[in-house]
Amino acid sequence: MSFSEWLRTNSQHYLLEASEREMAKRYLGTAPPLPGGGVGPLFWRRVFVPAYRVVPWAWRRSMMQLMPGSHRRHWSYRPLREGRGTPEP
């Protein structure tokens, strides 16, 4: 497993876990995820997730796009630019 695969696997897991916890607060009757033990998760839960969330989305996305992957190859399709929608009538 390459570094980028390791980073994605772990960050995805702990970011999802944090989001599940918030969803449990938002939707009554939904159980929060059970935190697994160990030292490794502490870094992801206490350092990575809060640090990730401090950074604005546009920066986060730019950083993720620096990772190797199919998105770095040629795609004629261009995503619509953020903030450009149908003007309010």
Added chain:
Amino acid sequence: MGGGAAGIGAAGAAKQASPDARVQVFTEFEDVGYSPCGIPYVHGREIESFSGLILQGKEFYEKAGIDVRYETTVESLDVGAGEVVLAGGERVGYDALIVATGFTYADPGVPGSQLDGLHYVKNIRRAMEWDPILDQAKKAVVVEASPLGLEMTTALAHRGLETHLVDAHPWALSEVADPDIAAPVQASWAEMGVQMHFNTRLEAFLGSTTVTGVRTSEGEIEADVVVVCTHKTPNNALARAASIEIGSTGGIVVDERMATSRAGVFAAGDCIEVPQGSTMLPLQGLSGSHAYSQGKVAGTNAAGGQRAYDPVFVPWGMVAGKWMIGGVSFGETTAGALGIPFHMGVAEGISRARYYPGLHKVRVKLLAEPGSLRLLGAQMVGGEGIKERADFLAMAAKKGITLRDLATMENVYSPPIGALNEPIALAAQNGLARLARGPGS
């Protein structure tokens, strides 16, 4: 390489693009051209027999000029020499190679994974052999509430087995669906007698030679059958060994032509990753329809044609319990995990005229980009019409349709098939009303 949706799609497209081309398909299995996605519905007895899942017989491919080499394992790729090396040492040269090696189920990583009787839904022949066991079985365990896990849980409960679903997450399909979307499904499973074990880790498969149950963080569950529905991981050992570039998802890196990092080598299906259309972040492990479309692009280009694939917005949908659920790109949970800002509109509508028999509730959640109000994603649960709405909303997201557009959309009104108010329009109208009320509303 590979006889699934991507491989067969690629072979057909290559032949179409270049009728004189010699097209060979290598598959380690006994069959190609069937729908593995239909297997759970035969187990559940919604479909009478496995024969209905066979799309084309072997003679079809012979007539089409596609040489399918069944039960043939490719052992390695010699990309430099332009050859694949088969088990036994035979080397087969190529001008263009398409890697469509699909997926393997993630290793549960617990003791007992080698026991007999663990069922993995993939190969139709193994499914045919396993299905009669269900006639005698009383109790089943499904491991993981993945999309296949939801289908198998529903199928086994429908078949009359006492079915247990074990998953480490707090609700079903939590990596894709929001809790309010999963809740009706879970309630309907409870009505069907399914016993759900969420927030429960699998610790071991039990048994001496044949599986007799599972041990979990919440205790042991005896079972006559255990179905492993862990995540689909890309089957890329050969590609990695051949130094074909792999991305952060573990999928093969491709461009819009499905060309890999090695000249003359294309790839398609569950073994690749493609960008999501609004974030351009890579995704892996999509649906059979994605695999087939990617295969057609890869096959056309490999045979000298020109065809491009677009980034994906991932419309998805399925029957789970007594409900249909579905969506597009992001829900609240996944957008929240990534930290994508969104504004949301939610509505509960109906699928037919309110007086027409058989109407169902349809809950629609729309996620839109703050400011522009362009659609980012959607989640839905209802009794019917979820697939069509997901398809429509995926195209809406791709084309930059906004909540304002959706709030004023036209819709079919016909009592047996459509209500006066379309639930999508209601959700968009509610989203705009919420916006007008201001923050915190």
